[in-house]
Amino acid sequence: MISITDKSKCCGCAACAQKCPKQCISMEYDAEGCEYPVVNADQCIDCGLCEKACPVLNVDKDEPKSQRAFLVQHNDQKVLAESTSGGAFTALAQAVIANGGIVFGAGYLRGEQLVRAEGAPGRLKVGHFSVESVDELWRFRNSKYVQSVVGPAYPEVKQQLKTGREVLFIGTPCQCEGLLRFLGGKPANLRVADFVCRANPARAVFARQVEWLDAKVGVKGETVLFRDKSRFGYRYSNMCELEGETLYGERLYSEGVETDPYLRAFFADLSDRPICYECPFKKRYRVTDLTCWDFFDVYRLSKE
Structure with a gap:
């Protein structure tokens, strides 16, 4: 069963807890506000599914593959102003929603959504949830320098995929690999985007x-x-x-x-989750469809 004896070996994605068929794994927060899985050994049936779903125990190799790069800036000035950089995520999400799809991202939890981060410290909480309208995409814009609570997002993604809908999920590299481990692969109607992540602050x-x-x-x-x-x-x-x-x-x-x-x-890297100091997901060749990052140094390549 999953047992965290070294906090630098857990990213808190909750894939293990969501995968457990007996629901005997709970995600509990430590003094730093970082969640870790705790197993009820009396209910555990030793099926091993939690370990198979763990992206840290099963890190995908950084194997070279063909890559293409795109320089993107959204042509809607309102979207551009609300976005941290060029608004590429919004463009991707708009395309998926236009196809009748649904988008999962990280934003501030409001009202009934707060239950998704029950137990997390503080009055302002960031978590993963879905939107189906372009008008709601603003909730995902702007960077969040705090770890989002994945909560029940992985099972919700799976349920949407089962209906045949196109799904876009964006998150940190560890959250994206956690999703793919939870699903046991990448369905044809799933789009996954990660980003160059500095760290997850506690x-x-x-x-x-x-x-x-x-x-x-x-x-x-x-x-x-x-x-x-x-x-x-x-x-x-x-x-x-x-x-x-x-x-x-x-x-x-x-x-x-x-x-x-x-x-x-x-x-200054003083407030990060322990695993972030030796991140196993910081790779060039990733398992996602797309990796996004802020290209603030673009003028070094072209003044245009």
């Missing part, structure tokens, strides 16, 4: 940051943007807290990478 650190922001501004904001382009565009990375749930609320707080404590800890 949720407890983000929870403390939100507490600090609440006290600093005197108002409980509903959204934190980790890469806000409203002030300096692509030239400078700002963290800000917003009054409302949309990406256009009043800026209650706005600081950059030199002055914001959360960004300073993140870019």
